[in-house]
Amino acid sequence: MTQINFKNQRYTVTANNDVLTTLLDAGEKIPFSCRTGSCQNCLMKATQGTPPETAQVGLKDTLKAQSYFLACQCYPQENLEIDLPNTIDTRYKSRVLEKQWLSDDVIQIKLARPKNFNFRAGQYLTLWKDEHLARRYSIANLPDSNELEFHIRVFPQGQFSSWAAYETLENNFLEIQGPIGDCFYLEDAIDADLVLIGTGTGLAPLQGILSDALKAGHRGRIDLFHAGLNPHSLYNTDLLTKYASEYDNVFYHPCVLDKAGVVDSRVEYLEGDISDVVFEKFPSMVGKKVYLCGDPNLVKKLKTKTFLLGANSQDIYADAFEPSHC
């Protein structure tokens, strides 16, 4: 008999009983549907202890890596502390170190990484301005740094982004909450060809994923597409061009709808809709691992197209930036 701890309540899992049944019988509200391990509605996360492998069958590798499991298939072999997915209550205070403009409408801010705040490159977190206003942003750098780097698109009417852009932030403390997200690099992908596609500040998580892959000594090919309206809406082109020249297996493809007359001998812009441009270059996506970040409509479109062109659903990692409604 093992015990599970859920929201500070302790439950005993009796022999031949699964975690879902145990929690439901105790009156806890846990989403579920099929109870056979296929619908994945009862997805939960172990925050302490290791869930049995049989409770992780069929889950995406990035979920397994974060100790996610299916409650209906979970017959624990050891005591577990568990929670529902994407609920991380702990907040950390973090000092703003610096701020700079990356393009006409994107700022970069760097925060001090709090001790004990661990994440995987490509994940995101919630940044709190105060008790009433918060936004989610992706972390653009690697976890071994003492900093957390964010790219924030500035909207003229954006409550959070215009505050971040135009007020003095340096040395202020912000609260951060997270990390969340299952769009990141795992070392078993070391020989696979990776295709990274981001629109706007969707570059932030991809920059983290790219750095992570390079740090792991990635051996497959890496193609990074960064899409924007015109050359002025892209940023970090110098940094990405440098990566591409330093690493033989890295290819950087800045992609714009309209070149807007910009001529830059150092950067070769592809012109057209990103969802056409990528697949003109890669008519087959069989065997590739694909990372999609940014505008939700484009992410959805690219996801479907990538899948139809042969990528397995398990190999498509997506982070759609849903707009805020407050």
Place this chain on the structure above:
Amino acid sequence: MSNLYERIGGDAAVNAAVNIFYRKVLSDDRVNAYFDIVDMDAQIAKQKGFLTMVFGGPNHYSGKDMREGHKHLTGLNDSHVDAIIELLGETLQELGVAESDIGEIANIANSVRDDVLNR
């Protein structure tokens, strides 16, 4: 002789089939309008449930679930069910499943036809 689900490879067969099958479904103009692709991972999970059922595997899908799950889809008729069974057969052929097993799987799929069409 082992049962159908074990014979064709169990969970591994479901995982192999789901990508091929769902890719065929999304590419087929006869049926793709009925598949919501907003959340592809959720759809893949649903299709895995369906495949586990028709492969004779352990599942808790009942006729009532199939009825509830499809009754909001207007214009659904026999031709759509036929198309799905056809795509299922093509998927299994690609995976080298024996013709007799494909027939058995088609029969299971066919057995929920009236539930799916809410009649």
